[in-house]
Amino acid sequence: MITGSTILFYILAALTLGCGIIAVSTRQIFRAAISLLFSLIGIAGLYFWLEYQFIAAVQIVVYVGGIVVLIIFSIFLTQQAGEKLPKQQLDRKIFAALAVFCGFALSMLQVYQHQFNIAETTAAPTVADIGKKMLTVDDGGYALPFEVISMLLLAAMVGCIVIALRSKPETK
């Protein structure tokens, strides 16, 4: 029995994996960035399919709206437009593909041999649950990681400004 949900899942999976393959194999860097964008949108669609709407929204806002735009800007700043990347060495490609295939086969073998205890009930979390849990200081609450991550973001922001600051020519 093929339902619409199943078809949607396979379409999203194909979008994610196909665009991911284009993103790592094309020689035009701008095309790679756009493929990465569609791959991330496919993953956001998978989160919607799993009924985790909050994570899907965060994925679209942070990855698609933030990181990919940042990457495209840095391509404009550092790359000559329309220039292709240099051709990769064939032996490096072959060995990388071999290593990747072996790793993939090994991990999938492990996954299919393992019996996960899948729960019968599925309950999608609401945003209210997430907010309460994030600011709980009791056992199992996430208030401390929340504060730590805000310090990390502040440190990263200051660090970016310091690193990218154009140093003044020395005057004596």
Added chain:
Amino acid sequence: MMEPGLYHILFISAALFFIGVYGFLTRRNLITMLMSIELILNSVNLNFIAFNKYCWPGKLDGLFFTVFIIAIAAAEAAVAIAIIINLYRSHQSIDVENAEDLKY
């Protein structure tokens, strides 16, 4: 065509992870290597959400791991791009083969 479940999502996640590893091994441009790292981080996020949904539906731990990984990935991408732009200013290139000042 089977009804998609946990194993299907684990397959997608593993495939995406190894696509990212392939890109990281073959690319020699820093921006494309950064893109591969983003693919790897996304596959990890997908794994956390899948396990949270199918194995522990009453808990939120996998979801919080995903939220914090996304935040750390954003910080990491910003710092990496600052470093890339600084490297481009000093070397006029962002190829890892040209950035070898510390090698000798």
